[in-house]
Amino acid sequence: MAEPIRVVHYLNQFFAGIGGEQEANRPPDVVDRAVGPGKALEAALGGRAVVVATLVAGDNYVAERLAEAVTEIVEHVASFRPDVVVAGPAFNAGRYGTACGAVCAAVQRNLGIPTVTAMAPENPGVDLYRSSVLIVPTGESAAGMREALPALARLALKLGAGEPIGSAEAEGYLARGMRKNEPAARTGAERAVAMLLAKVRGQPYRTELPLPEFDPVTPAPPLRDASKALFALVTEAGIVPQGNPDGIEARRATKWARYPIGNLDDLTAEAFTCVHGGFDNRFVHQDPDRILPLDAVRALEREGVIGRLHDWYYVTVGAGAPISRARTFGREIAQELVQAGVQAVIFSAT
Amino acid sequence: MRLELGTFPVREIAFGHRTHYADGVLQVNREELAARLGEDPNIVAVQLAIARPGESTRIIHVVDAVEPRVKVAGQGCAFPGFLGPAQTVGEGRSHRLAGVAVVATASLPGEIDSLSVKEAIVDMAGPGANISPFSQTLNLVLEFELAEGLLLPEKTASVRLAALKAAAYLGETVRQETPESVEVFELGPCPPDLPRIAYVSPLMHEGVLHNTFVYGVKTDSMPTLLHPNEALDGAIISADYHIAAYRSATYHHQNNPLIRELYRLHGRELCFVGMILCQTLIVSALEKERSASQVAKIARMLGAHGVLISMQNGGHGWADLLMTGQACERAGLKTVLVMAEMADADGRDPSMIMTVREADAIVSVGNMDELITLPGVERVLGGTEYLDAMNYEGALEASPSDEATTALRRLYCVNNQLGWGLVTASAY
Numbered sequence: 088m089a090e091p092i093r094v095v096h097y098l099n100q101f102f103a104g105i106g107g108e109q110e111a112n113r114p115p116d117v118v119d120r121a122v123g124p125g126k127a128l129e130a131a132l133g134g135r136a137v138v139v140a141t142l143v144a145g146d147n148y149v150a151e152r153l154a155e156a157v158t159e160i161v162e163h164v165a166s167f168r169p170d171v172v173v174a175g176p177a178f179n180a181g182r183y184g185t186a187c188g189a190v191c192a193a194v195q196r197n198l199g200i201p202t203v204t205a206m207a208p209e210n211p212g213v214d215l216y217r218s219s220v221l222i223v224p225t226g227e228s229a230a231g232m233r234e235a236l237p238a239l240a241r242l243a244l245k246l247g248a249g250e251p252i253g254s255a256e257a258e259g260y261l262a263r264g265m266r267k268n269e270p271a272a273r274t275g276a277e278r279a280v281a282m283l284l285a286k287v288r289g290q291p292y293r294t295e296l297p298l299p300e301f302d303p304v305t306p307a308p309p310l311r312d313a314s315k316a317l318f319a320l321v322t323e324a325g326i327v328p329q330g331n332p333d334g335i336e337a338r339r340a341t342k343w344a345r346y347p348i349g350n351l352d353d354l355t356a357e358a359f360t361c362v363h364g365g366f367d368n369r370f371v372h373q374d375p376d377r378i379l380p381l382d383a384v385r386a387l388e389r390e391g392v393i394g395r396l397h398d399w400y401y402v403t404v405g406a407g408a409p410i411s412r413a414r415t416f417g418r419e420i421a422q423e424l425v426q427a428g429v430q431a432v433i434f435s436a437t
Numbered sequence: 438m439r440l441e442l443g444t445f446p447v448r449e450i451a452f453g454h455r456t457h458y459a460d461g462v463l464q465v466n467r468e469e470l471a472a473r474l475g476e477d478p479n480i481v482a483v484q485l486a487i488a489r490p491g492e493s494t495r496i497i498h499v500v501d502a503v504e505p506r507v508k509v510a511g512q513g514c515a516f517p518g519f520l521g522p523a524q525t526v527g528e529g530r531s532h533r534l535a536g537v538a539v540v541a542t543a544s545l546p547g548e549i550d551s552l553s554v555k556e557a558i559v560d561m562a563g564p565g566a567n568i569s570p571f572s573q574t575l576n577l578v579l580e581f582e583l584a585e586g587l588l589l590p591e592k593t594a595s596v597r598l599a600a601l602k603a604a605a606y607l608g609e610t611v612r613q614e615t616p617e618s619v620e621v622f623e624l625g626p627c628p629p630d631l632p633r634i635a636y637v638s639p640l641m642h643e644g645v646l647h648n649t650f651v652y653g654v655k656t657d658s659m660p661t662l663l664h665p666n667e668a669l670d671g672a673i674i675s676a677d678y679h680i681a682a683y684r685s686a687t688y689h690h691q692n693n694p695l696i697r698e699l700y701r702l703h704g705r706e707l708c709f710v711g712m713i714l715c716q717t718l719i720v721s722a723l724e725k726e727r728s729a730s731q732v733a734k735i736a737r738m739l740g741a742h743g744v745l746i747s748m749q750n751g752g753h754g755w756a757d758l759l760m761t762g763q764a765c766e767r768a769g770l771k772t773v774l775v776m777a778e779m780a781d782a783d784g785r786d787p788s789m790i791m792t793v794r795e796a797d798a799i800v801s802v803g804n805m806d807e808l809i810t811l812p813g814v815e816r817v818l819g820g821t822e823y824l825d826a827m828n829y830e831g832a833l834e835a836s837p838s839d840e841a842t843t844a845l846r847r848l849y850c851v852n853n854q855l856g857w858g859l860v861t862a863s864a865y
Contacts (some may be wrong), residue, residue, distance in 0.1 A: 218785075254863035262864035266784035268803045268845075269863055270568075275775055275856025276694035279745055279800040280634075283773040284706060286798050287632040287743040295861055296778065296799040299787035325551070337551055339831075361551055365752055367644025367720070369550045406752065409781040409806075 092136035092247030095167050096125040097160065097174035097190050097204075099183045102229075103143040113145035115159050124232060128173065131240035136247055140167045142190075146182040153185070157193045164194055171247035176205035176235040177212065179227040184212030191220040201246035203260070205235045213261060221252070222261045301410075316430040318384065319397035321420060323405030323413075324371070324437045325363030326354065326379040337364025340404035343416045345423070349398030353382045365406025366437050378435050397429050405436060439623040440666040441530040443509070443616030447537040450487055450575045458610040463537060465577060470606055474579070479595040482582040486818050488540070489575055492561045493815040496578055497837050498542040498824055499557040499849045500596045501675055502571055502686040505534040507608035508670075515605040516671045518653020519598060527622075527666030532611045538574040538688055539607065541600035542819030543581040545678070549589045552646040556824045556833065557681035557849040558811070565811045568851045568860050570689070578818045579603060590645045597676055600687075622666050622700055627708035634707045635741040636665065636695055637732055637765075638855075639717035639757060641677045641749035648676040649749065651714060660715035660731040662739075665696045668712060679750055682805035682845045682852040683777040689850065694857050695747055695775070710739040715761065717754040725757055729764035736770055743771040748854035751779060752790065759793045766795035777852040778804040778862050782844060788862070803845070803860035805852045810842045 100110040102123045121129045121138035129138045142163050149156040164172055172194045174187035184206040191202035205223035206212055213222055221242060225235040238259045245252060254269065255262035271278060278295070285292040310316050327335055333344040348354075354375035361371040361378065368378075376382045379400060387393045401420045405413065424432065448461035456466045467485045474483045488494045506515040511529015514521035545554040559571045566572030581599065583592040627633075640649035640656040648655045651663075652672055663672070673690035699709040713735050719725045736744050744765050748758050758774055765772045778788035778801055788804065817837045825832040835841040845851055852860060 252865075254865055256863065264785055265865045266778055266780040266788055266804050266862040267865040268807050268860055270859045271861040272859075274694055274698075274859060275800050275802045275853075275861070276698045277856075278861075279695060279747075279773050279775050279856050280698045280702065280707075282798050282800060283634065283743045283745050283771065284632065284702075286771040286773065287634070287707075292798055294797055294799045295801040295863070296776070296788060297864070298792040298794075298796060299789065301787060301792070337548075337553070364548075364551050364553060367550055367552065369644070372550060407779065409786040411781070411786055 092171060092244060093139045093167065093169045094132065094136050094243060094247065095164050095169040095172045096121060096128060096138050096141045097172065097187060098123055098125065098141055098143050099186065100143060100145045103141065105143065111145040111147040114148055115142055115144040115156065115163060117142055117163055124176065124236065127232070127236050128240055131236045132244060135244055139169060144186065146186065149186040150182040153189055157189045160190050161193050161197055165198055169200060171243050172200055172202040173239060173243050174202065174204040176225045176232065176239065177210060178225055178229055178231060179207040179210050181211045184210035185215060188212040188216030188220050192216055195219070203239060203242045203246060205239050208261060217261050218264050223259060224261055310431055313393050313431065314391050315394045317395050317397055317428055318393050318431045318433060319424050319429040320379055320381065320384065320400040321432050322379050322400070322402050322435045324378045324435055325361050325404040326359055326375050326402055327362055329358060329360050331362050335362055335402070335404055337362050337404060338406045339408060343401060343403035343420060345399040345401045347398055348381055348400050351381060352385045354379055363404050363406055363437060378437065380435070384433065397427060438528045438664050438666050439621065440527050440670055442620045442622065442669065443530065443532040444535045444618045444620070445532060445611045445614065445616055446535045447575055450537055450577060456606070456610060458534065458614065463534060463607065463610065465607070470603060473606060474599045474602060477595050477599060479584050479587055479591060480581055480599060481584050484580040486578045486580070487576065488561050488578050488818060490561055490573055494561040495814045495817050495837055496540060496542060496559040496576065497556065497817060497819040498544050499559055499681070499819065500541045500543055500593065500678065501600050502538045502540045502688040503600050503604040504538060504688045504691045505604045505607035506671055506691065507532045507605065507612045509612055515608055516601045516674060518650065519601050519674065520605055523652035523654070525667065526670040526672055527664050531670055532608065532616060534607060534611060536574055538571055538576050539600055539604045540571060540576045540578045541581065541596050542578060543583060543592065543596050544820045544824060545589060545592055546824055547589055549646055550644055552644050554589065554593065554678040554824065555680055556847045557684070558847050559849050560811055563812045564809055565848055568858060569848060570850050570853065570857050577603070580819050593646065593676060593678060597674065601674065622669060624709055625704060627704050631706065631708040632742045633710045633740050634699060635710050635713055635736045635739050635744045636699055637713045637715065637736070637744050637746040637761065639715050639746065639749060639754065639761065640673070641718055641754065642716050643679070643718045643750070647679050650674040650676055656714065656716050660713055660728055660735055662735055663712045663714050665700070665709065665712045668693050668696060677749060680805065680846050681849045683751060683854050684850050685749055685853055685855050686850055689853055689855050689857055693855055695745060695855055710741055717749050717757045719753065719757050725760055728757065729760040732761050733764040733768040733770065736765060737768055741770055746772065746774050747856065748774070748776045751777065755790055759791060759796055763793040763795045773798045773800060775800045775802060775854055775856045777802050777854055779806055780804040780862070781806045782808050784865065800856060801862045802854055802856060802858065803852045804862045805845045807845050808842055809845055809848070810840065813840045814838055
């Protein structure tokens with residue numbers, strides 16, 4: 088028979104049976120066996136795993152010096168060479184949940200040992216750590232212990248054995264904000280027709296792609312006086328000097344660039360082109376001003392409608408761009424524009 | 438409309454003296470077929486090869502895949518609008534060689550109006566094959582060399598026509614034969630209590646390079662009504678050379694899995710009332726609104742209770758898809774969307790570019806940004822170097838015969854948005 092999986096269990100002072108608030112300042116301590124809910128956890132592990140140590144720390148001790156306390160705890164964990172670390176369940180205890188999340192994140196990051204914890208979905212530890220830590224959802228109070236432990240044990244066994252972890256739904260943890268491909272039992276067409284029939288019949292159905300939430304973009308307040316403001320042109324439409332000197336890619340661009348327009352009144356087809364690979368841009372090749380309206384903005388400048396146009400325009404290609412990357416580009420470009428004293432941006436997109 | 442589709446399963450394909458089909462073996466006279474395809478002056482040379490499931494073979498530069506067909510009875514031909522008049526098909530009898538695909542390949546570098554032909558890979562074995570529709574078929578691979586001085590759309594047009602000619606040439610082998618099985622497609626009467634379902638098929642149209650042809654004509658008109666048999670009988674031809682993973686080959690339109698599934702349940706669990714075609718990748722807001730609204734109107738005129746909307750391509754196409762779904766829901770129609778995801782390699786980017794509240798029933802055919810490592814292979818068909826240039830992040834610099842890691846994007850039709858495959862994505 089294979090060696091049993093080695094589990095280190097993390098608990099706060101209360102669940103370890105040491106005491107309540109009066110003991111919440113206790114520094115980390117090590118017990119070389121399962122204690123408190125760890126006993127039921129060990130039972131749920133069904134003999135395939137043993138709790139080789141329980142680490143206990145006071146809620147306030149950890150909360151008041153999180154980084155330092157977690158470092159101490161991780162050192163203790165390392166000394167037991169576990170295959171997996173289990174923390175909690177913390178239910179709706181905020182300090183405890185945060186500690187569980189922090190310990191798990193640090194153990195994974197620093198020791199490369201897999202971890203799993205459990206807490207109520209509304210525990211503040213969830214928002215802080217769910218993107219990196221496996222969290223089994225629980226009820227709000229310790230009354231949910233009986234439901235929480237089997238799920239926790241099942242995941243601990245898989246992690247400890249180095250087995251792949253399935254989807255959030257299949258394994259019963261809180262989704263980490265990540266989509267992964269996997270084979271379905273039926274084709275997309277079969278699933279689509281079945282989903283539609285359920286929907287039409289008023290039966291329950293579940294979308295395979297919950298709608299993502301986008302950051303709301305709050306429009307800036309209007310300019311007090313456009314005729315005195317410095318304007319800039321920014322675009323994701325891939326308008327670049329002929330020859331694309333910085334090699335901006337036609338899709339999923341990895342860079343942005345800026346080019347001088349201080350002495351230009353018009354973007355000619357001889358001097359500029361469009362490298363955006365996500366739309367039919369014949370009309371831009373004929374006249375790049377159609378996407379980056381330099382000619383029109385110069386006219387507004389001459390008429391005094393706007394103060395002045397910044398001497399550089401900024402460009403990338405937005406086609407297929409990951410939003411995380413677009414956000415970085417946006418910050419970098421905005422920082423330069425702010426430093427240059429730009430107060431208004433005309434952003435053309437395709 | 439009643440269409441009989443006779444199936445001739447192909448268990449082996451080989452080159453030989455005479456092109457013919459017998460007992461599941463398709464023999465192909467390589468020289469004769471090459472000579473016919475070479476009649477097009479744009480085609481300088483064509484190489485023919487066979488790729489079988491399980492072989493250590495990689496096919497690159499895939500342009501289209503077509504199922505061999507012949508029109509036996511009823512008006513029209515195997516590919517109306519291309520090989521004959523644009524007469525309505527979907528009635529009478531057609532024969533198909535099943536389990537075999539004509540896979541057209543060509544190295545088509547360069548761009549037109551910034552649009553380019555993207556790399557498209559089929560692996561016949563290994564992890565890439567597990568998810569590829571064309572790792573399961575016996576493939577007659579055509580590698581075309583095109584004349585100098587042609588524009589990209591002229592090159593793709595020649596390859597497209599040649600692939601259809603080759604499929605019809607092979608189909609002729611079973612014109613007079615008796616099929617092993619015959620499927621009948623007919624939208625017969627249904628019990629009145631069954632839910633009425635319409636299928637909405639947005640077809641890709643972008644500029645002069647990427648298109649979908651219906652009876653030989655590009656899709657850029659208002660939404661229209663088709664009998665699903667027309668699609669099954671060769672009316673829809675792919676000219677999508679964009680991101681490989683979420684393409685639909687002509688083969689997929691000929692065997693549209695949504696149409697087949699709706700037919701399977703027709704008269705028993707649902708009443709399939711028709712197929713609505715519309716454009717996807719619509720440029721202007723006005724046209725987007727018109728298209729979405731017209732689709733909903735046609736579905737209502739069909740008395741539909743529910744609509745199933747498939748997808749081609751992405752970007753603006755997904756906006757079109759969501760707007761169409763929204764218009765249908767607002768018209769009181771229950772709606773399910775089929776779409777691929779673009780969630781970045783780690784799956785942490787939002788999967789779609791916009792959302793509408795009404796899109797509460799989506800079937801995901803997987804995240805095409807996820808990475809896959811393809812092993813080295815013994816044989817490469819279709820070309821000698823990956824087609825990438827600098828037009829994409831993470832260009833594939835390896836030799837096509839070597840191991841390489843790529844996003845699924847470059848794997849042909851693995852996230853097909855007609856719902857062909859088993860790949861899906863889930864929350865982790």
